[in-house]
Amino acid sequence: MDKIEHIVGEDEKNARIDKVAAGLNEEWSRTQVQEWIRAGLVKVNDKAIKSNYKCMPGDQLFIEIPEPEPLDIEAEDLGLDIYFEDKDVLVVNKPRGMVVHPAPGHLSGTLVNGLMAHCKDLSGINGVMRPGIVHRIDKDTSGLLMVAKNDMAHEKLVQQLVDKSVTRKYKAIVHGIIPHDYGTIDAPIGRDQKDRQSMAVVDGGKHAVTHFQVIERFKDFTFVECVLETGRTHQIRVHMKYIGYPLAGDPKYGPKKTLDIEGQALHAGVLGFVHPRTDEYMEFEAPLPEGLQQLLKLLSKNN
CATH class of the missing domain: 3.30.2350.10 (Pseudouridine synthase)
Incomplete structure (x- = not known):
């Protein structure tokens, strides 16, 4: 179980604890944080609190993040457009309309479902719902994604994102x-x-x-x-x-x-990064999907 610690700042004075905690991660909802508070997973200064607790500067906030519930994610042959693959990294061109990873209520047809059918070795750092996923693009955004096939590759690719050295x-x-x-x-x-x-x-x-x-x-x-x-x-x-x-x-x-x-x-359209094992810079380019090409032709006609 991961743990996160946060020291409340002056700008968070008198803010509700559920609001402050939810603001620490873009993927956390306030409702989800309130459930954690009720379960005793969120504490301030080592004491259990309620969701309406008003924060004070200097408060020490501790959050224990529960493990995601295992989901039965099925491997599906989705005919993925693979641009590169070796034993560490895979680069895939995600089509428009495809969700990157499963979520409750949306367990099939995602990029992860397709990846699981394509290869069995994916990093486990992001848990059972997001194997191999280093970064994401929205459902209706098409284009290139890098996928980690082991934890070493995952950590090094994420560090490049943190260092802002990935070309996107x-x-x-x-x-x-x-x-x-x-x-x-x-x-x-x-x-x-x-x-x-x-x-x-x-x-x-x-x-x-x-x-x-x-x-x-x-x-x-x-x-x-x-x-x-x-x-x-x-x-x-x-x-x-x-x-x-x-x-x-x-x-x-x-x-x-x-x-x-x-x-x-x-x-x-363009994704570039340093290979986690060889230290070689690699860059890939995927052309605009047919739908956007047709849209540009239509706009050009109307000029």
Whole structure:
């Protein structure tokens, strides 16, 4: 069972303990944290507390994270598009519409289901629900992902993500015409206080930096390349909305009136990293999926 310790800061004074704890990890919901509190897994200064406990600066918060419940995840032959594979690493081009890993209520058809059919050796660091998964992209985002086939590879690839040395370039279609050719968005991202299912640029959020370059301008849209310096949840989607150019088709962060596509027009086209065993830099590129290519042709016709 993993344990996390957090010292409450001045900016968290008088905040509820469940809110503070949920803010420590983007994947934790407040409801989930409240269950942990009821189970005695969350303590302040070595004492059990209730969810409405108001934090004070200097409080020591301890969280014991329970092991995920084992799920019966079936291996499925999904015809994965494998770009590279050896005994340590696998690079796969995930199609649009595919979820990366299983979750309660969604146990089949995911990338993990396909990986389990493709190879039996995947790292176990992220537990039974996410074997081999080092990083993720959203369901409706297509593109390249690196997968660890053992724990050594997993740890070294994650460290590269922490060190911001992984190359991650995305292509996106956004609403509006961006007037400048280049830009950098440096704005912290955290849970949207008005909608806990969404992320937003918020004070006290996690450091997030996205660089972008205009590839082509259309009548009402712009085709851009975005380069991630950090990897926060929904980072490109949140950042482009923040500067007034939300992604086309984005059901969560974009306008209701948008292009007729299912999900955001976003593709993780370039992935580069240092091989965990050989120390050789490797870079892969996946072309835009057919649907986005057709969309660009349509926009070009309407120019």
